[in-house]
Amino acid sequence: xxxxxSILLTIALAPLVGCLLAGFLGxxxxxxxxxxxxxxxxxxxxGLSFYVLYQLTAGGAPVYNQNIYTWFExxxxxxxxxxxxxxxxxxxxxxxxxxxxxxxIYTIGYMHEDPGYQRFFSYISLFTFSMLMLVMSNxxxxxxxxxxxxxxxxxxxxxxxxxxxTAIFANLKAFLVNRVGDFGFLLGIAGVLYFLGxxxxxxxxxxxxxxxxxxxxxxxxxxxxxxxxxxxxxxxGAMGKSAQVPLHVWLPDSMEGPTPISALIHAATMVTAGIxxxxxxxxxxxxxxxxxxxxxxxxxxxxxxxGLIGIVQNDIKRVVAYSTLSQLxxxxxxxxxxxxxxxxxxxxxxxxxKALLFLGAGSVIIAMHHEQDMxxxxxxxxxMPITWITMWIGSLALCGVPFxxxxxxxxxxxxxxxxxxxxxxxxxxxxxxAGAFVTALYTFRQMYLTFHGKERFTVVxxxxxxxxxxxxxxxxxxxxxxxxxxxxxxxxxxxLPLVLLAIPSVLVGFFAIQPMLFGDWFGSxxxxxxxxxxxxxIGKEFHGAASMALHGFxxxxxxxxxxxxxxxxxIYLFNPSVADxxxxxxxxxxxxxxxxxxxxxxxxxxxxxGGMALGRALWKGGDAAVIDGVLVNGSAGLVDRIAxxxxxxxxxxxxxxxxxxxxxxxxxxGGYWLxxx
Numbered sequence: 001x002x003x004x005x006s007i008l009l010t011i012a013l014a015p016l017v018g019c020l021l022a023g024f025l026g027x028x029x030x031x032x033x034x035x036x037x038x039x040x041x042x043x044x045x046x047g048l049s050f051y052v053l054y055q056l057t058a059g060g061a062p063v064y065n066q067n068i069y070t071w072f073e074x075x076x077x078x079x080x081x082x083x084x085x086x087x088x089x090x091x092x093x094x095x096x097x098x099x100x101x102x103x104x105i106y107t108i109g110y111m112h113e114d115p116g117y118q119r120f121f122s123y124i125s126l127f128t129f130s131m132l133m134l135v136m137s138n139x140x141x142x143x144x145x146x147x148x149x150x151x152x153x154x155x156x157x158x159x160x161x162x163x164x165x166t167a168i169f170a171n172l173k174a175f176l177v178n179r180v181g182d183f184g185f186l187l188g189i190a191g192v193l194y195f196l197g198x199x200x201x202x203x204x205x206x207x208x209x210x211x212x213x214x215x216x217x218x219x220x221x222x223x224x225x226x227x228x229x230x231x232x233x234x235x236x237g238a239m240g241k242s243a244q245v246p247l248h249v250w251l252p253d254s255m256e257g258p259t260p261i262s263a264l265i266h267a268a269t270m271v272t273a274g275i276x277x278x279x280x281x282x283x284x285x286x287x288x289x290x291x292x293x294x295x296x297x298x299x300x301x302x303x304x305x306x307g308l309i310g311i312v313q314n315d316i317k318r319v320v321a322y323s324t325l326s327q328l329x330x331x332x333x334x335x336x337x338x339x340x341x342x343x344x345x346x347x348x349x350x351x352x353x354k355a356l357l358f359l360g361a362g363s364v365i366i367a368m369h370h371e372q373d374m375x376x377x378x379x380x381x382x383x384m385p386i387t388w389i390t391m392w393i394g395s396l397a398l399c400g401v402p403f404x405x406x407x408x409x410x411x412x413x414x415x416x417x418x419x420x421x422x423x424x425x426x427x428x429x430x431x432x433x434a435g436a437f438v439t440a441l442y443t444f445r446q447m448y449l450t451f452h453g454k455e456r457f458t459v460v461x462x463x464x465x466x467x468x469x470x471x472x473x474x475x476x477x478x479x480x481x482x483x484x485x486x487x488x489x490x491x492x493x494x495x496l497p498l499v500l501l502a503i504p505s506v507l508v509g510f511f512a513i514q515p516m517l518f519g520d521w522f523g524s525x526x527x528x529x530x531x532x533x534x535x536x537x538i539g540k541e542f543h544g545a546a547s548m549a550l551h552g553f554x555x556x557x558x559x560x561x562x563x564x565x566x567x568x569x570x571i572y573l574f575n576p577s578v579a580d581x582x583x584x585x586x587x588x589x590x591x592x593x594x595x596x597x598x599x600x601x602x603x604x605x606x607x608x609x610g611g612m613a614l615g616r617a618l619w620k621g622g623d624a625a626v627i628d629g630v631l632v633n634g635s636a637g638l639v640d641r642i643a644x645x646x647x648x649x650x651x652x653x654x655x656x657x658x659x660x661x662x663x664x665x666x667x668x669x670g671g672y673w674l675x676x677x
Contacts, residue, residue, distance in 0.1 A: 001055065003052060003061050003064040007051070008136065010044065011045045012083075012132045012136060014042070014048075015045055015125045016126070018121075019041075019129060022037055022119075026119065026122065027118070034118040034122070035121050037121075038122070042097060042104050042125065043101055046100070049096075049097045049098075052085060052090050052093065057090075057521075064085040065082070065083070065201075066082055068080070068083065069082075076197065079141040082137070082142070083137070084138030084201055084202070085136060086522075087525055088525035089135055092135040093132065093135060093136065095348055095351045096135065097128065099269065099351055099355045100131075100269070102355070102497035103263055103359070103497070104124060106263075106493060107124065107260045109490060109491050109493035110258065110362055111258060114258075116161075120258065123156050123157050126149075127153040127157070127269075130150045130152075132146075134146025134147055134150060134276075135273075135276060138202070139200045141189075141199050144186070146273075147241065147277075150265075154254070155171050155175045158171035158254045158256060159256075160261070161256070161257075161258070167256040169253070170250075170253040170254055170257075174250035174254050177240060178240045178241065181239050181240015182237060184239075185233070185237020188231075188233030188234035191216075191230040195226050195230070196208070196211070201280070204284075205284070205527070208227075208284050208287060211230070212287060214226040216229050225290070227287035227288045228288040231285050231287075231288045234281060235274075235298075237277070238273075238274025238278055238332075240274075241271065241273050242272065242328050242331075244274075244299065244302050244332055245305065248325050248599075251271065252318055252321045252325070259359070259361065260362065263355040267355045269351070272328075272347045278335045278340075278343075279335065282338075282527045282528065283527040286338065286527060286529050286532065289422065289423070292337070292422060293336065293424045295335050295336035296417075296428050298332060299328075299330070299331070299332025299333035299428070300329065300424075300432060302326065302332065303329030303431050303432055304435045305597070306322055307323070307326035307329075307439055308438055310326065311438065311445065316361045316364060316365065316446065317362075319446045320354070323442065327398075330435070333417055333428050334416060334417075336422070337417050337419075337422060337425065337534055338420075338529070339413065339416040340522075341526055342409070342412050342413050342416050344522075345512065345513070345516045345517055346413060348508065348512070349406055349408070349409040349505075349512075350409070353397035353404075353405060353505040354394070355501055356394035356502055356505055357395065357398065359498055359501065360391035360394060363384065363387040363495065364377070364380065364387060364450060367383065367489070367490060368483070368487060369483055375449070376456050376457050377450045378449065378450070379451070379455040379456075380450055381452065383489065386489055388451050389502075390495075391450075391498075395446075397506070399564075402549040402550070405508045407509060408510065408513040408545065410436070410557070412517055413432065415538050416534045416535055419534040419537050433556065433557065436557040436560045436561060440561040441567070441568065444569070448568060448573060452573060453573060457483055458482055459484070460484060461485070509545075510545045510549075514544070514545060517535055517538075517539070517542075518538075
């Protein structure tokens with residue numbers, strides 16, 4: 001049974017309808033109407049996405065690849081709006097719509113006091129539509145539309161609280177850094193069009209082998225391999241969207257947006273767009289060993305070095321943000337060793353447990369009256385049992401403890417890197433192995449600081465006068481750690497999504513690993529050269545999910561996690577002063593991590609201040625001095641001086657004019673005589 005076009009159009013457009021209703025009619029239909037319209041739109045998209053996935057896996061439906069609308073045709077070039085729905089697309093559709101639906105429900109509880117309630121629902125529905133257009137597209141033009149649309153919506157959402165200067169700074173930073181990546185991405189698409197003559201995926205992938213041997217002339221004597229140039233340019237786009245070093249600086253700052261979008265954009269969907277794109281482009285990437293080595297090294301660097309920053313963070317959301325950067329590094333490493341399905345599998349498991357951790361962090365923030373500093377928390381487990389248990393499930397999945405979803409995807413990536421012989425794989429293997437230890441360090445630190453140990457906040461109640469005792473510091477800010485009521489579990493609209501995300505965080509890896517990694521589940525959606533098939537090699541040793549997990553208890557990654565658990569348990573439950581002593585002893589390293597390797601400072605000095613200095617120089621030197629001074633005012637001054645000189649000749653005396661006429665006549669006769677000679 002074939003997939004119907006009307007179902008696919010409904011999936012893509014239902015969230016858009018909800019967005020338009022909440023956005024333009026929000027004041028008329030009110031808060032309840034806005035969240036009902038958007039949740040209904042995303043719920044329809046989610047239900048139909050599950051149906052599409054079922055049809056492709058169990059229903060025997062063939063891959064859907066059709067153009068629905070022709071955008072333009074210029075000579076032999078054309079662009080369409082169309083859908084390519086295979087198992088890779090269907091899996092992404094399910095992840096995007098399912099996480100989005102839970103975030104929509106969660107938002108009712110999280111944003112209920114916010115004056116921009118309807119606007120927020122409109123934005124997140126628009127984001128869901130943009131993401132669906134990106135993953136369902138069957139051509140590069142539509143992919144680029146979705147790519148830019150999610151970038152725009154993330155800009156709107158990060159700066160949602162637009163009266164906060166930090167939020168405006170963060171959303172501008174995200175927008176600018178993403179433009180750098182998008183410029184590379186656009187050049188990569190131009191390269192595909194130039195060499196392959198088409199924007200359609202299927203046609204481009206069929207023609208991809210013709211790139212072999214073709215070169216791009218950079219200078220007179222420099223020729224670069226065409227496939228390598230195209231792949232690296234496309235990957236630069238992924239580096240911006242999926243926050244890879246050195247274009248990673250926008251993601252931690254994007255925590256300035258409300259927590260629901262941290263979960264939606266920065267855990268489950270938008271940041272994984274780059275990973276999905278590279279997996280989709282596997283027929284082109286397989287043509288260039290150099291490009292894949294580049295991808296692998298960038299990913300490995302991010303997996304280890306951004307994770308290290310998470311160890312020194314005190315803001316509960318920023319710890320999870322750096323964890324996201326690290327996990328995106330793992331996915332990128334998998335792409336670099338040709339384990340595309342491993343990257344996409346980790347993308348899926350990570351979407352569930354990372355969205356769970358972000359929403360759990362949001363639940364804590366609500367209970368702590370928008371306090372985000374973990375140094376003023378502690379002992380929350382007795383007040384918030386559901387949040388506590390679900391966040392532990394998410395944490396164990398993130399650390400890759402056997403039998404949890406994260407174990408299967410993360411362990412498969414580490415093994416795939418170990419199996420690879422590509423240039424740089426030794427460095428990558430060290431980074432992903434050390435990254436397992438680092439991940440456990442910051443994760444267990446976060447859990448202990450938040451939920452365990454003694455309470456580090458003070459509850460100040462009313463004194464019976466009907467008003468709160470306000471504690472403020474010298475700057476008029478509320479004193480950290482001072483609360484007016486005891487923390488308590490958040491309402492069901494917040495805890496239900498936590499429970500629904502905790503279930504796949506435990507189960508999805510166990511049931512999905514066999515078909516997705518070792519069972520050719522993706523079929524023709526992912527293309528791997530036989531010589532690069534590292535997952536195929538690992539598959540020979542695979543004897544089922546249960547035996548893999550049991551074997552995992554004997555492997556180095558688990559022992560690294562156990563060591564980190566033991567260290568953090570000792571420090572944060574029994575001897576908290578050790579943490580300060582370590583910080584003092586390792587002051588230079590602490591400073592380096594606390595300043596995030598000075599990436600932000602360098603970018604600010606070189607690009608922000610440098611850009612302003614260049615602009616000022618062009619304004620003063622170019623605009624004021626050359627254009628205004630020489631061209632505009634200079635030409636006016638020249639005319640003025642000439643007019644002043646000519647004015648002196650206009651004396652009003654008749655004999656002056658007679659003399660000028662005689663002089664002119666002599667000059668004319670002299671000129672005529674010269675010509676005749």
